[in-house]
Amino acid sequence: MSALSCMRYFNLHRRQGCVLLAVVTLLWLVTILNLNSSAVIHGRTEHIKLEIVKLSEQYIRALARDNEGVVDGPYAGRFTAYDLKKTMAVLLENILERLDKVEHELNITANVSSHTQGHRSKEPSLLAKDLINGEPEQCILSDKEKQLYPKCEGKIQWMKQMWQSDPCYASYGVDGSMCSFIMYLSEVEGWCPRSAWRGSSLMPTKDYTDSEHANITTDLDGLMQLLKDPNERQGYAWIRMRIKRIWPRWEAAIRNLAKTQDMTQRKPKKILIHLGLLSKQSGWKFAEMQFKGGPLGELVQWSDLITALYVLGHHLTITSEADQLGSIVSQLPAANSPCQSRKELPVHIIYIDIVGLKQFKKYVKTGYGKFSCLLRILDSFGTEPAFNLRSFAKRNKKLTSWGGQDLQPQQFFNMFPHSPDNSFMGFVVERHLNxxxxxxxxxxxxxxxxxxxxxxxxxxxxxxxxxxxxxxxxxxxxxxxxxxxxxxxxxxxxxxxxxxxxxxxxxxxxxxxxxxxxxxxxxxxxxxxxxxxxxxxxxxxxxxxxxxxxxxxxxxxxxxxxxxxxxxxxxxxxxxxxxxxxxxxxxxxxxxxxxxxxxxxxxxxLPYEYTEEGFIQRMNAYIEHQNFCQFQKQLTKWPPESNVQILFGEAGKSCKQVCWEKNLICEPSHFLETNAHSALMTKGASCAANKTLIDIFYPALDTKTNDCILQQEELLFSCVGAQDHLRRLCPCRNYIKGQTALCTNCV
The missing domain is CATH 3.40.50.2000 (Glycogen Phosphorylase B;)
Structure with missing residues (x-):
């Protein structure tokens, strides 16, 4: 049996009798890798040499993925299988050493793709024999990790107080020890780095064994089936009419886009779409007024979003009534559990509005946290950071019924590029006449x-x-x-x-x-x-x-x-x-x-960003690259750093102004790079004192006191904050003319 076949078998059957098979296969790998490497070089083609290493590493990483839910170490979680893992650790460690030798002699390390080539830490770490001898693991956060994961320490403190508040924490292996807190917060909720206890992450963030791809879809009848009206209220009537009117343009747009950029390697996403504004519970009567002079801007945006997601080949579930949403949410695993595991969620992205969000919270209750990073809020006029962070908004008397959602500001999607703090979704300008x-x-x-x-x-x-x-x-x-x-x-x-x-x-x-x-x-x-x-x-x-x-x-x-x-x-x-x-x-x-x-x-x-093709291009880029879940902070930054400049603004100007004056756009996803005293000093600041405060104006230099001030609360990073005596340190990106949401290397 090949390593790849065994990997698939192991994934299918898990621990049901597969331990013996795993051990046999591991021994087979040891035998293969014990071959004289020079014989391999002279007796096999380069392709075979690559396959040996590739299949071997794929198997080992499959084994690691299979044990992903098993808490490593001598802790109290069920299914820890600790004795078995000690044995496996010795075998895996030995094989990884042999793989290192083979890779070195074949000189192929640099050619292995980033998602099959793991990076094993060369730093001193706990060895398998140490675990067998009972030596405990040490879980320590470095200063850099504290900067990259600013909420980690706070979450650890919360866990110290609350880990016994629900049995679900113990089921994940939390036992009151520091390492169990960090393991849970890194592996399950993603607030802390894995390297704090593992040395490096061997776990891929995507399942590359999944061969399914998102295929361009131009079947109008299929989309109309998704938009059947609930309860015969004609809630989707106007949306259906708009889609049908301009459908030929949508078809032409997706085909044209596929000619100019590669659309073949995308993974299909499971997407829940809930139009809360159309629900009876909203009281807004959008459905009743759509043909009587009622506001249509929001319906335009929903119509275009649904169409773009559909033609891009994603799997959609569309609801507009609270009872529909409730019936779906009630089927989600552990929807009301406070443990924030996202590994088994049946949805990748949730598009919703503020009314729908309130309905969604009602049904998921304490389980809301595990879904929050999946949310994309259609928000016509924008939500600024000062209003989004509930504690700050309440303290500063800014709390409104629309704000206080405690989301990443870029999770709000606007009709126009109002503020770079939010994401620009836009809409399609309809052209009835050719x-x-x-x-x-x-x-x-x-x-x-x-x-x-x-x-x-x-x-x-x-x-x-x-x-x-x-x-x-x-x-x-x-x-x-x-x-x-x-x-x-x-x-x-x-x-x-x-x-x-x-x-x-x-x-x-x-x-x-x-x-x-x-x-x-x-x-x-x-x-x-x-x-x-x-x-x-x-x-x-x-x-x-x-x-x-x-x-x-x-x-x-x-x-x-x-x-x-x-x-x-x-x-x-x-x-x-x-x-x-x-x-x-x-x-x-x-x-x-x-x-x-x-x-x-x-x-x-007509600007390109308001055409069907421009809209599809923008939404596809968001879906492929935007990810607000903490795990994804370990991935490559988007937009890429090569498209970002750090500018030191004049006193009294917001980062939005500072960037725009240089024909650039403020890029909030790169504020972490600016939030360091060293970054301020690199730009010429001479700090009389270093401070960390909570407000929308930082990082900045106070020109009155010459103090360098950093941002303490990540959700308050703001492109629009400005004070007369503060010089903001601003991340600014370039953009495509006519497609302001995207940098020049963002498609």
Whole structure:
């Protein structure tokens, strides 16, 4: 039997009679590796030489993986099999020594791939014979490990007090000793490094024996089956319609992307999607209002996310009612157990919104912690670190019903690239008309108003009068269930009511201007208008709108300040497609309208990141590289360090500003590299004192006291924090033009 066959057999049958087989196979390996290495060199091809080492190491690592759940050492966990492991340790140690010799003589060490070539520690460590003689293991955290795993020491202290609070801890081998705490916190929950007790990690973080790959999927019927409406409420009706309308573009996008980047080596993920906003329990009536002028931005985002995940070939489960979610969660193993093992979870990623998250917590209760790193929160307007960390937000009177989730800030996915602290998901700007259909549409002196509810027009009559007198015919798309209730729309406006997508885009193609009124903030409609060639007039605010000045943002977990109705259009697009002006300044309005009317040729513009292909590329990169579970900190950083620069900012500037001024974007996943006194001193800081504090402004140099201040709380690393007397030390990355979420080597 080959080593690979035995490995598969061992994985299938575990300990049921396989101990003898394992020993026999180990002896077989010893015999093979005892061959004179020179005979191997001269009597076998290079391929065979590689296979000997490769298969041998695969077997040994399979054995290590199989014993992954068995706590090593003389501790009290059940299934420790300690006597057997002593014997196995001697055999494994001997074989690994022989493998080292063979590798050295064949000179192939550097050619073995990173996931089959383990790195055995050359540092002094406890040997098998020492274990047999009863010598205890020493579990020590180095200073570097404390920096890379800042929560480890705190978790150890918690375990000292609470390890007897639930029997599940003892079932994992926790017995009150320091080593058992560290073993549990590294192997099960991932808060501590394995090297603190093992010397090095021999355990691969991915199962490379799994040959299944994620295949591109373009079966629309299969997706429609996933989107059957629960309880016949028509909750998914609008989403289904949108997907069907633009399905040909999705098909073309995934095929085009596959031509430009390798999509063949991806692993399929099991993904749970829960649209809490559509549930009856939410009380928001999104489902009921989707065809009556209700907000559609969130439904656009959900529609595009579901489609992208589907065409990328992942396995989806979609729910929108709390009882559906409850029936699924109730089947999850140990959902209510406080022990945070993620090894047997039947899901890799969970996409959810804040309403759905509250429902999810209700069902998993004390088991929530094991799922928290799997969460991706669809969050239209952003959640900043100061509002996300519950203890900090409560202490500083920032706690809202939306915040206090204690997640990594990048687990929140926004509609626009508001803050680098969160992840930019975006959406797809729909294009109902192709160039063939649109070439015969004549562009007239028409203006379409961005505002589908009557209250949005209130107080804007003077502005609209100027536009009307300039020679533009104004059109509206205001929901009109009862025409007599439209009190704020001037008589000269031609109101079409809520238009379907094709009719709306035809109207935009016929128009030269898309008029913003100041609200709603940051919706998809301006990008649709710009894509159809209509110039967007973006109202500028004399004072920024924020949670203190605008009722809409009250309670939202962000202190972001909007300088206009649509900051993305202002910052990332600009003239001649967008004019950001003060609509209360009559002369500025007249001048701008005249500039637009003087344009000879109106051409649409759409950033790549808002196309189907750009959206798929971005989501695929997130799925392949983003991982918020602590185990993954041992993997290669993403974005790669080669794409990141550390900049020392001027006093009073946030890292978002510091990076943007250099045409870079703040990259919060690299803040750990900056959070050291040595990093500050390398950039020229001369510290009078070294401090560690808790707030969103650090690491930084205090220019008043000349103190170097580090960040104590990892969840408070922030791109947006700024104080007048602090110079921030900022990780900044490059980005692909038109795909701001990704660095140049991130795809």
């Amino acid at each position: 160039e063939t259909n649109a070439k015969d549409i004549e562009r007239n002196n028409h203006a379409v108003v961005y505002g589908k509810n009557d209250y949005m027009w209130k107080g804007k009559e003077e502005y609209l009068d100027i536009v009307n007198k300039s020679g533009l015919v104004i059109h509206g798309t205001v929901y009109k269930e009862n025409q007599s209730k439209l009190e704020n729309i001037p008589n000269y406006v031609i109101n079409h009511g809520i238009l379907n997508g094709e009719d709306l885009h035809t109207l935009l193609r016929q128009s030269k201007v898309f008029l913003g009124l100041g609200f709603p903030y940051e919706g998809p409609a301006p990008l649709e208008a710009i894509a159809n060639g209509a110039v967007f007039i973006n109202p500028k605010f004399d004072k920024p709108h924020n949670r203190n000045t605008a009722p809409f943002f009250k309670g939202k977990p962000t202190e972001r300040e909007l300088t206009s109705q649509h900051p993305y259009a202002e910052q990332f697009i600009g003239e001649p497609y967008v004019y950001t002006i003060d609509i209360n300044n009559s002369e500025e309005v007249r001048t701008t309208i005249q500039k637009i009317l003087d344009i000879d040729h109106f051409k649409g513009y």
